[in-house]
Amino acid sequence: MSSQSVTVRQATDVKLGDLAALEVKGVRIAIANVNGQLFAIDELCTHEQCSLAEEGTLEGSVVTCGCHGAQFDVTTGQVLAPPAVEPLKVYPVLVEAGRIVVEV
């Protein structure tokens, strides 16, 4: 699959501890701000597709889905707590000249 970088947002839009939702070429992505560093993950929980940006809470690098309590590490996408089984996809993300660039 060819990946493509897309400039999506001002870096300052995603505050510390925030999860911001965006759509990149039809893929719903959440940008997490963990201690000033940005990570991009699938925005929908792998358990039952609840929106992590809307329903989830981010504490450090752990996002907890508000629907059924599944937890993921946003830096790796790995499942930390069930009921989710499948990890979240993670996407390369970087900040260029104050703008967030995600590779999908």
Added chain:
Amino acid sequence: MSPTFVIIGGSLTGASAAATLRQVGFDGDVILIGAEQDLPYERPPLSKQYLRREIPFEKALVRPAVFYEQNRIELLLGVRATSVQPVDRLIHLDTGQTVGYDKLLIATGVRNRRPSIPGLDLPGVFDLRTVSDADALRDQIVAGRKAVVGGLGFIGCEVAASLRQKGLDVVGIDPSPAPLFRVLGHQVAQVMAGLHQDHGITTIFDDAVARFEGQGRVERVVTKRGRRIDCDFAVVGVGVEPVIDLVAGSGIETDNGILVDEHCRTTADNVFAAGDVATHYHPVFKRRLRVEHWQNAMQQGAAAARSMLETGRPYDDVHWFWSDQYDTNLQYAGFHHDSKELVVRGSLERRDFLAFYLNDARIDAVIALNRGKDVRRVMPLIKARAIVDPRLLEDEDVAMRSLAHAEVSGGQI
């Protein structure tokens, strides 16, 4: 010789315990005995996505088959343990065989109650606990058919919602004034009544199924108040009972379940119990509780495994569960029994709220409708038995997040 740990109960609790034993590093033999033929699976989807044919059964498995091979967990499935002899450390199976153990975990769960309702055994009358129950019920689901759901507890409510979502005509009957009346309390239960009515369920409260009638198959339900309701099929959800027959005469004490302490230890040496079957002492609420929900099955199974390895700590998780009905997500955390005060943040009418049950300025339980993420923030307050100010709880301008941090770290706000 390496020790043998046996787990009776091939569902979420048992599978969680087996997985935890290996995770913590237990190197002996692990045998998991399950009465059902299937690999351990999770039951929440059976009344929802699986019933509506939105997910395959494999999605409900706790772990794939290969997990048990890789972790040397021996599965004895389709086999029922009939009795336990703690003195000889022996389990008798319905196959006539016996299995010896060094340590034993009983996680037999609950079974559906079968009250003596005339016609309950008629074809077309279903209940729901296992995947084969769900398969049988699934075959009945055809848009336009008419179903009666007797008993609007969690299973009844979820089944009623699923049937309605699939385009069936549904009549729901419950002896209480509203669904989930006992567990949610009347104000929140009324909200749930409205939810079902708005989705087109015909609800009948303060009444119950007296009998099922039909020639060779159920054709109608007759209620105690004399209503006659024609139907194509019926589903009953009228409560459960713990599966404790196997410990009769064993010296393992029971009281509405198998009695265990906060380390999941029964009254017999080397015998533990967890999950739906375990009436456990809860250090936060300082009383015995028996809980029939997913999180407890998962976590208490893991806690019991650690206790078996003597690396356990008291199991004091705040109980939590969810129920999805239509597009509404209900969550409950804690335990309330005789709470004096109900404080609501948000709107009952709009079905967007947190409802707190309080006793002496402490939160016993929180119920959330479409506000799941705040439940996580309340759970530490419940666990800490923190003193809270009801005015702040109900004030939408005070973020739950700040409240939770202030409370748990500082004690008072």
